[in-house]
Amino acid sequence: MQQQIAAWEAAADPRAVFLDCYRCMTENVLAAIDGGEFNDAAWVSDLLGRFAEYYFTALDEYDADAGATPAVWRLAHDQALHHHTAVLQKMLLGINAHINYDLVFALSDLLAPEWEQLTPTLREARFADHCHVNAIIGRTIDTVQDDVIDRYSPLMVLVDKLLGPLDELIASRLIADWRD
Template sequence: MTAAVDALVARMTDLLDPLQRAADPARHFLGTYLRTTRAVGAALDAGVFEDPGWVSDWDVDFAELYLDALEAHRHDPAEVPGPWRLAFGADPALPPEAHVLLGMNAHINLDLPQSLLRVIPPRDFADAGVLARRHRDHERIDGVLAARVAAEDLALERAGGRRTRFDRVLGPVNRRASRLFLRESRRKVWANASALHAARVEGAEAYARRLAELERAATDRVRDLLRPGPVLVRLAVHGFGVTLG
């Protein structure tokens, strides 16, 4: 792993320890994210990405949006964006996998487009070759995440996830669905990042307006996931990601 990713893993570990001691439900998403970050670090070491330096910078920047929100919520929940307020404020009695789903949804839909803009400056959006490399590395992350789905499913079961015999039979189906949802959301994320970039070029006011639209859409999606009923059905109908009009 790069030094920057090593430092990120250390920060995550420091934040996770007290959450685990307190049995705070936020530990479920952070624990999953920590393991995923280590997997990204291993992929960097293995030469999976075309531009490992850029991926390392992006990985750290993206994670810090979540970690900053997590720490801010401990001081004043009103300080954090809507999707994170709902995710962090969810019923602690929800199963671990529900807390992970809420965190993933808030982080991917709201934070990921913003992070892409922070690590892809306007000059890179204007360079077709550079932008294509960024897009390919963005898609390669799917492979890292997909490879983690089965292991994370097992980790959540060990953490107290609710698994009936029927759930175990459906496990392979649910894992395939998870991979499809991740791919679908990342396609939408790239489109949303492009929309935010167009607003950035237009000016600060236009960017703020589009970012507010994204936050509202991401908040509505987390709120939908919190409604009672079959979550996978709603994801199949509405998708995992959101789209800026």
């Protein structure tokens, strides 16, 4: 991720905004895995990897033939490349595509082969791990705002100060709702 972000930043490619946000979220989920915060760290790690594969596949498809890219990703990438699209919009379009499109497939890829063999307790544990990511995202929002959004859009510093914790709460709730 970091290599792609650096390449895009060097080329002034605004798609770096979403990927930089995604990098922050991924780093925090990896830290939570390492910190023993999940019921099944190996499963969450596999999910995280599969989830990333969907993003990078869509990116490769877009770069090779934008018309062959899933519509949600085509829209996100097209809008990210337009300099009139606000930084926050670029990021939210990427988050929306990744959660509402890619996450469904990544979860299905991992759960479908094992679902019938999972006990109700293990199914609940999978769901709890999935939901725990919402908490990690929630505690990452402020970092994304400070380290990503403010860097790409310095005016957002003012918005952050004016809204206090309200903007983080709204963003966290929005993403949690998308993931449910």
